[in-house]
Amino acid sequence: MTYLIFFIAAIGTLAGAIGVIALKDPFYCVLALVVHLISLAVLFMLLRAEFVAAAQVVVYAGAVMVLYIFVVSYIGGQNLSGSAGPGRAGTLAAFACAGALVAELFIAVLGTGLKAVGTGGAHVAAGFGNPESIGTLFLTKFLAPFEIASYLLLLAAVGAVTLARRRGGLDDGIEQRAPRISVAEFMSARPYYTGTQHETLGRPESLPEPTQR
Amino acid sequence: MIAAALIHPHGPYIDWAALSPLVALVGGSVVVLMVGLLRSRFARTQVVPFLTLVSLGVTIGFVIWQWHRHVAAISGALAFDQLTGTITLLVAAGGIAATLLSWRGQAPRESAHGDFYSMMLGSITGMVVLVAAQNLVTLFVGLELLSIPLYVLCATEMHRAASLEAGLKYLIVGSVGSATLVYGLALIYGATGSTDFSGIAGSISQGHSSDVLLLTGIALLTVGLAFKASIAPFHQWTPDVYEGAPTPVTAFMAVATKAAAFGVLLRVFDVMLPAEHLNWRPALLVLAAISIVVGNVGALGQSSLKRLLGYSSVAQAGYILAGVAVATTLGARATILYLVVYLLMNIAAFGAIVARERMTPYGDDFDAVAGLGAEDPWLAWPLTIAMLALAGVPATAGFIGKFFLIDALVGAGYTWLAILIVVGSMISLGYYLRVINAVWMRSAPGPSASAAAGVPVIAGGSPEADALGQTHIELRFAAVVFGGATVFFGIVPQPLFDLAQHAANTLSGAL
Numbered sequence: 001m002t003y004l005i006f007f008i009a010a011i012g013t014l015a016g017a018i019g020v021i022a023l024k025d026p027f028y029c030v031l032a033l034v035v036h037l038i039s040l041a042v043l044f045m046l047l048r049a050e051f052v053a054a055a056q057v058v059v060y061a062g063a064v065m066v067l068y069i070f071v072v073s074y075i076g077g078q079n080l081s082g083s084a085g086p087g088r089a090g091t092l093a094a095f096a097c098a099g100a101l102v103a104e105l106f107i108a109v110l111g112t113g114l115k116a117v118g119t120g121g122a123h124v125a126a127g128f129g130n131p132e133s134i135g136t137l138f139l140t141k142f143l144a145p146f147e148i149a150s151y152l153l154l155l156a157a158v159g160a161v162t163l164a165r166r167r168g169g170l171d172d173g174i175e176q177r178a179p180r181i182s183v184a185e186f187m188s189a190r191p192y193y194t195g196t197q198h199e200t201l202g203r204p205e206s207l208p209e210p211t212q213r
Numbered sequence: 214m215i216a217a218a219l220i221h222p223h224g225p226y227i228d229w230a231a232l233s234p235l236v237a238l239v240g241g242s243v244v245v246l247m248v249g250l251l252r253s254r255f256a257r258t259q260v261v262p263f264l265t266l267v268s269l270g271v272t273i274g275f276v277i278w279q280w281h282r283h284v285a286a287i288s289g290a291l292a293f294d295q296l297t298g299t300i301t302l303l304v305a306a307g308g309i310a311a312t313l314l315s316w317r318g319q320a321p322r323e324s325a326h327g328d329f330y331s332m333m334l335g336s337i338t339g340m341v342v343l344v345a346a347q348n349l350v351t352l353f354v355g356l357e358l359l360s361i362p363l364y365v366l367c368a369t370e371m372h373r374a375a376s377l378e379a380g381l382k383y384l385i386v387g388s389v390g391s392a393t394l395v396y397g398l399a400l401i402y403g404a405t406g407s408t409d410f411s412g413i414a415g416s417i418s419q420g421h422s423s424d425v426l427l428l429t430g431i432a433l434l435t436v437g438l439a440f441k442a443s444i445a446p447f448h449q450w451t452p453d454v455y456e457g458a459p460t461p462v463t464a465f466m467a468v469a470t471k472a473a474a475f476g477v478l479l480r481v482f483d484v485m486l487p488a489e490h491l492n493w494r495p496a497l498l499v500l501a502a503i504s505i506v507v508g509n510v511g512a513l514g515q516s517s518l519k520r521l522l523g524y525s526s527v528a529q530a531g532y533i534l535a536g537v538a539v540a541t542t543l544g545a546r547a548t549i550l551y552l553v554v555y556l557l558m559n560i561a562a563f564g565a566i567v568a569r570e571r572m573t574p575y576g577d578d579f580d581a582v583a584g585l586g587a588e589d590p591w592l593a594w595p596l597t598i599a600m601l602a603l604a605g606v607p608a609t610a611g612f613i614g615k616f617f618l619i620d621a622l623v624g625a626g627y628t629w630l631a632i633l634i635v636v637g638s639m640i641s642l643g644y645y646l647r648v649i650n651a652v653w654m655r656s657a658p659g660p661s662a663s664a665a666a667g668v669p670v671i672a673g674g675s676p677e678a679d680a681l682g683q684t685h686i687e688l689r690f691a692a693v694v695f696g697g698a699t700v701f702f703g704i705v706p707q708p709l710f711d712l713a714q715h716a717a718n719t720l721s722g723a724l
Contacts, residue, residue, distance in 0.1 A: 104429055108400065111425030143225055144290035145354040148342055151239060152358045155335040158246065159365035162328045163380075 006046055012039030026072045030065065037061040049129040231284035231293040233275040234301050235341055241268025242334035249327010257326045258317075265312045265330040269305045269337070276301050283719065289409065291345040299549060299716035300344040300476035303556055307469035308337045310560040310695065313687045314567045315461035320376075324369035332362035333465065340473035344480060349398045349408045352477065356394065356441070359473060360387050363466060367458040379457025386440065386450040394437025400430030410485040417488040431486060431493055435500075438481070442474035444500050444534055445507035448527045452511070455523030460570055460577065463519055464563035467526050468556040471533070475552055478537050479545055483720040490540045497538035498630055504531025505637040512644045518566050518577040521644055522559070525603060528641060529555055532634055536618050539625040545717040547617040550709055554602070554614035557699045562599035564692030565592045571685065575658075582648065584657030591689055593652050595696030600645040602699045605638045609703040 016036025023029050037060045044053035127133050138146045229236070241264065249261050276298045283294045291297075311333060315321050321329040339358030346352040364387060368380025402408055404427035405416035417427070436447060443451040455463045482493060508528025515521040533555070536548030565585075566577055569592065575581035586593040602611030615634065622631040702709050 104432070108426045108429035140223070140225055141288045142290065142348075142350055144287040144342075145348075145350045148338075148351070148354045148358060151335070151338070152354065152361065155242075155332060155358070155362050158328050158335075159332060159362060162324045162332070162365055163368060165325070 002046060005042065009039045009042035009046070012036070013043065027069075030068045030072055033068070034061055034065050037065070047129075048124055051129055051131045051134050225288040228284050228286045231279055231282060231286045232291075233279065234272045234293075235291075235338060237268055237272040237275055238334055238338040238341065241265065241271070242331045242338065244268070245334060246327045246331040249325055249331065258322075261326040261330055262312050262316050262321075265334060266309060268334060269308045269312070272305050272337075273302060276305075285347060289347055290351045291342065292347045293345060294719040295715045296476065296480065296549075296717075296719045297341065297345040299712060300472055300552075301341050303472040303552060304337050304340045304469040307465055307472065307556055307560070308333060310468070310564070310691050311461050311465035313691045314464055314564060315459070316687050317685055318459065318461055318567070318571075320366075320369040320459035320462060323371050324365075329366070329369060332366055336360075336362040336366070336465075337469065340469060340476075343473050344476035346477070346480070347410050349402060349410075349413075352481075353391075353395055353398060356391065356437075356477075359470065360391065360441070363387075363462075363470065366462045366465075367454060369462070370459045373457075375457040376459060379454045382450055382457075383454045390437050390440025390447070392437075393433050393440070397430045397433030397435075397437060400426055400433065402430075404430060410480070413485050414488065417486065423489070423492060427489070428492055431489065432496070434481065435493070435496065438474055438478055439500065442471060442478065442530050442534070443527055444530045445504040445527055448504070448507065448530075451527055452515075452520045452523035455526070456517055456519045456577070460519065460563060460567045463522075464560060464567070467522065467563070468559050471526065471530065471555065472552045475533050475537065475548060478534070479548060479720060482537060483540065483545060487540070494538055494540055497534060498627065501531045501534040501538055502630060502633055504528065504534060505633055506531075509637045509640040512641070515644065516579055518579065518582070518648065521648070522562065522566075525641065525644070526559075528637055529603070531637070532615065532618055535622055535627075535630050535634065538630075539621055539627060541621060541625050542717050542720065543624055544621040545720050546710075546713040547614075547621040549716045550617050550713040551614040553709055553712065554610040554699075554702070557695050557702065558599045558602040558609070558611055561595040561692050561696035561699055562603070564688050564695065565596035565599070568592050568685065568688040568692065571688075579648070579651045580658050583651045583655040585651075586653040588657060592692055595692035596652060597649050598696045598699050600648050602703070604642050604645040607703075608700070610699045610701075610706070610709070611703070613703060613706045613709070 012035055016032045016034075016039060019032030020029050020036065023032055037056060041053040041056040041061065044050075044056060245261055245264050245268070248264060249257055251257060251260075279293060280295065280298055283292075285292050312330065315329070336359055339355050339360070339362070342355030343352065343359055344355075346355050364380055364384040366380075367383050368377050370376035401413060404424050405413045407413050407416055439447040440450075455467070458466065482490070482497075486493060505528055508524050508526070508531060512521050512524035512528065515524060529551075533548055533551050536544045536551060538544070565582070569581040569585065570576055573581045582593075582596065585596065598609060602609035605611045605615040615638065619631040619634055622628070622634070
């Protein structure tokens with residue numbers, strides 16, 4: 001049974017990966033990537049890494065892929081096959097480098113990995129890879145990278161905002177466009193006739209005249 | 214016992230004193246980010262860079278306070294020893310210089326001052342984490358923390374397409390480098406069964422040496438770090454990104470990223486993988502040789518000063534890598550010494566280039582520095598000294614750095630690479646002297662040439678043109694101080710020797 005699942009998942013992984021780069025329509029590329037990521041999650045399950053498998057489905061096959069689909073929906077449909085690709089020599093060189101890398105990885109994996117094929121694999125302690133043990137590791141041995149990663153996320157958000165703003169810094173934004181609001185105004189009740197349900201259903205004549213802000 | 218540990222996990226002991234440089238950097242970046250949101254223009258344009266300088270200064274102070282301690286902090290994830298301390302001093306000095314160079318520049322204004330300086334401090338934090346890392350996970354997180362803010366910083370002059378292109382190019386190439394690196398880390402973990410540097414070193418010495426899986430992992434790890442250190446043939450992004458990025462960011466990338474990348478190369482090869490040195494040493498020596506040739510030959514035909522310094526940085530990376538490759542304590546010492554020297558001479562050069570970019574309409578073209586000697590000796594001399602030092606002329610710190618590298622190479626029996634360094638330095642005179650020629654021999658281009666440069670000087674025509682002609686005291690200060698230091702340490706190198714010796718002695722694995 002394990003073997004059957006392994007081979008199905010492995011075929012799915014490879015087919016999905018090939019589909020990502022081989023398909024023309026970017027939308028199908030994204031779907032192929034989903035197939036790839038879910039098959040990868042199955043492989044993680046077989047390795048008893050339940051948490052990683054779940055994270056793979058939730059984060060990558062779920063959240064990240066939705067983002068990709070949004071991006072493809074926004075900018076897709078254009079002719080993405082740009083004419084300014086590398087020349088023939090460049091393509092050949094790229095294939096040669098990729099081939100060399102594949103050969104190197106095959107040598108590496110075949111050179112050591114196959115020694116373990118006939119065995120049951122490395123011994124895995126009970127509870128290995130479940131959320132609890134991963135959480136414990138995050139708070140003990142890997143506390144430093146865990147905390148640094150949260151700081152990295154903060155900076156990535158700052159960087160994303162910086163790039164998305166793209167309107168010449170804060171100088172123009174704050175001082176010229178936005179009206180000045182004092183703290184008292186900010187803390188006061190909302191202005192009248194701003195379309196709330198209370199105004200719609202209530203008797204408008206009982207409301208005072210809107211004040212000049 | 215494992216079950217008990219699972220139920221009641223105890224957080225590791227946190228040595229705040231040892232962590233204080235990191236705390237100063239992270240805290241500084243958050244404070245800067247918040248102050249950058251204040252309404253007052255003065256707070257944003259003046260207080261934010263000032264607080265950045267304060268944060269970096271406090272970091273340097275903490276490093277000096279903790280100088281003689283060797284601490285493995287937070288479950289041994291980060292090592293605060295003298296190598297980390299030295300590299301922290303270097304990247305903080307690079308950060309101070311970059312802050313001075315961008316104080317009244319275009320890039321922080323366009324990307325909001327708080328964001329700009331906060332990301333710079335974040336990148337410096339990543340560099341410290343990277344060099345202090347003691348396991349593979351921390352190493353990767355540190356590398357990403359170094360890189361991601363830098364990608365954005367490269368794109369901060371948003372009205373220029375070249376700056377955006379530089380950011381995108383660096384992002385893509387950097388991501389390929391990161392992916393290669395993490396693949397290598399996975400293979401190393403698979404081969405040795407440990408993520409700690411000490412565990413990996415122990416596993417290798419217990420008979421896993423020359424394992425193909427491990428060697429492939431080391432190769433991919435080397436490639437990933439070579440992308441960051443811009444070692445040929447993984448340097449293609451360097452000239453383009455150096456040219457496109459805002460010049461203060463280029464200066465920061467040149468000196469600080471390089472210091473961090475070579476710090477971690479020293480750590481990885483001399484602490485984690487010393488037992489494999491017979492296998493990785495030839496590869497690193499060949500990479501160093503390729504870098505020296507490609508960088509020096511590539512720089513010859515450049516007409517942009519930033520591109521020229523980009524290729525020059527590839528060549529210099531080759532020199533520095535030679536120090537790592539010999540895998541001796543002497544080599545590590547020469548590497549660190551050269552990193553310090555490299556910082557001094559590059560900041561002097563970039564200070565002068567940034568000043569000329571703001572004073573003339575020629576950007577970073579050779580025309581920008583033509584006639585500088587007669588016009589402004591306070592900028593001309595630092596630039597001249599920097600170029601001479603980069604070429605390795607005696608009585609500058611560049612000579613001391615190269616001398617030690619060659620000494621280490623010859624001592625380890627790699628005379629051929631030492632000869633290549635000398636030949637590379639001779640070729641490099643071909644382009645460094647062109648800059649000096651433009652500074653002293655050529656006359657400043659006439660006013661008619663400004664129209665030919667394609668930037669009409671009309672008020673309001675372009676944001677730079679309005680600021681043209683201003684002389685900024687902090688640029689002059691940075692150029693003169695670092696240029697002066699280049700000469701000073703060329704004549705009195707003993708303080709640098711002591712620093713490099715302290716740092717190199719913490720590398721237990723070096724031969």
